[in-house]
Amino acid sequence: MPRPVWKIRKPSLLFPVILALCVLSWSGTTVLASSTTVHEKLEGLAGPFTTGPQVTKACLECHTEASKQVHQTKHWTWSFTNPDTGQELGKKNVINNFCISTVSNTETCASCHVGYGMKDDSFDFSSEENVDCLVCHDTTGTYDKKRLMDGKSLNLKKIAQNVGPTSRETCGTCHFKGGGGKAVKHGDLDPGMVSPDGFVDVHMDADGLNFGCSTCHSTDAHMITGSRYQPLASDHSGIDIPGKTDGTLASCTSCHGDRPMKDEKLNDHTDKIACQTCHIPLFARGDYATKTWWDWSTAGQMDDDGKPFVRLDHNGLEVYNSKKGDFDWQRDVVPTYRWFNGKVDYTLPADTIDPDQIVSINTINGSADDPDSKIWPFKVMRGKQPYDTENRTFAIPHTTGEDGYWKTFDWQEALRKGMAAADIPYSGNYGFVETEMSWPLAHMVAPATEALTCEECHSSDGRMAGIEGVYIPGRDSLDWLDMLGFGLLGLTGAGVGIHGLLRFIFRRKTIAASKGE
């Protein structure tokens, strides 16, 4: 059972709440924690702690297997071998069209690594005490990995004594800020989801169902379900029943089954259409805009004083940054729809690309006649990023640190360093190639009243306009059949009209004849 969340929404509520608390404590009511351990009472957590690993060591005294479990996860390894495609993926290996690559920038990027001290290749992935327990299990909201990395003080004792289950807040410290800023990356995750309302997310609604991330992303031995490298695009196992099914809840079907609606004709849609397609009608539905375009090719411009600068739009969103180039931001965006069977092919840094085309960084597989495919909504992130014009590979820039592009504004050097760190040959000639990257949408599920209406897909220029291989009533028709049909209808009408006209013209004869009869 989720712990009750006490929140003071308005200052005016302060007084009655305090009063109520006084009455409660006076009447002797005690609220029992749902956990069987109160960490505050544990001697091992009395501190003092000055570093993260000290805390982890204390955790491991009781949770003896925890670090070993974390070691198995992508959160720790930043690498993942896709068993279907054999591709080496994970943060360590893939590139994207946001900050491009972690390779030479590990130290900065590792502010979102569940470990302490990952700086480069030499990081000891077998170290148990370097697992960062607190970044996920802090409940005080005061844990700040960046401060810790910068050697600033933090009340580690208090944090350690108040550890608990993960929360929207802890997951959100990284996942709501993917791509280097609030709401930048996914389009369906933003910091507002720490405490969303029912409009933004029916399940996470802080005043309603109040789901946490792990309510759906069910977790066993620190292994969290719901992978983006190998998503489950069609869950055929229906409602998850303990002992019968895989026990993972990271799909709509896990709880709702595959025919959850009252209208059976609507239920007929679920064999081909992911729930998300109708129930996430737009992305970036919350209070934050998401980045939809990132053009690195314009980076490096300086202001009149020869200094790097930032340009904001009227909403205060950064639309130009000398370090990074041009950006577009959007809110309430209509997703792109594609057939998706869960198989994603990545274009990896060493792969050859065709710079004359928009290069797809992750190719979404699926088709109408594949039983594992459904029509899914995607945020498609577009932009321009450096590539090696001779070797025809992506070019990875070293951006962070004193010698990175963000300080030097020297592409050539940045790319040389980045490519060297990635161990990929670099010709010394670079250009910028347009890329796109597809992000399947599964969060910010809207209330049913916000779901797509029939017409939004069942019309000729509707949302399914780009979907092939399936007949959609209202969208599709055989042009020749319509022409033939309406043509014949018209001819019949004309024939009838002419016949009637002739009858009218010859009516006197008719009358005469009938009189003579």
Next chain:
Amino acid sequence: MTDNTKNRIYIFKGFERFWHWAQAALIMGMAVTGFEIHGTYALIGFKAAVFWHGTLAWTLIILWIFAIFWHLTTGEWRHYIPTTDKLISVAMFYGYGIFKGEPHPYKPTLLRKHNPLQLLAYLGFKLFMAPLIWVSGILYLYINEWTAWNLGWLDWLGLEIIAPVHVAAAFFLIIFLVGHVYMTTMGHTFFAHIKAMITGWEEHS
């Protein structure tokens, strides 16, 4: 039943008249909603169109079951046995004679209430258009149930074929409707046939 004093016959029985007008209304309703589903225009919205198309479809199917039962049990089906007798002269009349004020070469009787040309058209309606729209419509409606109904072997058809077949049948029906409505004005007076289908009595001139 004949009424010699007035030279008229009671040609359309009560059920037949009810069936005819109900079917006419249903088919027009289905055409209107069907072509909205088809995307030809937007009138009541896709969702409402689907709802009404489905509701009317079941009503029509029930009506047809009654009608088939009625035709079989009353022997009325015999009216639809095709014949070529007078076929040419009726066709000639519509194409030519009618303008000269010639009398209709065919007089309906209690055994043969339709003229041979009309009969062929109705037979086409009953044996071809109606089953076509009916079967394609039901397959369309239950597209997701094909496998469960052991119709998986039809999968190669898919909605890509079934839907256009249904649309083609719908075109046949509305074209038929236009022709049919016009033909009803070609009795001995403009409204004679329509009156007969309302009152049941066919008056002979």
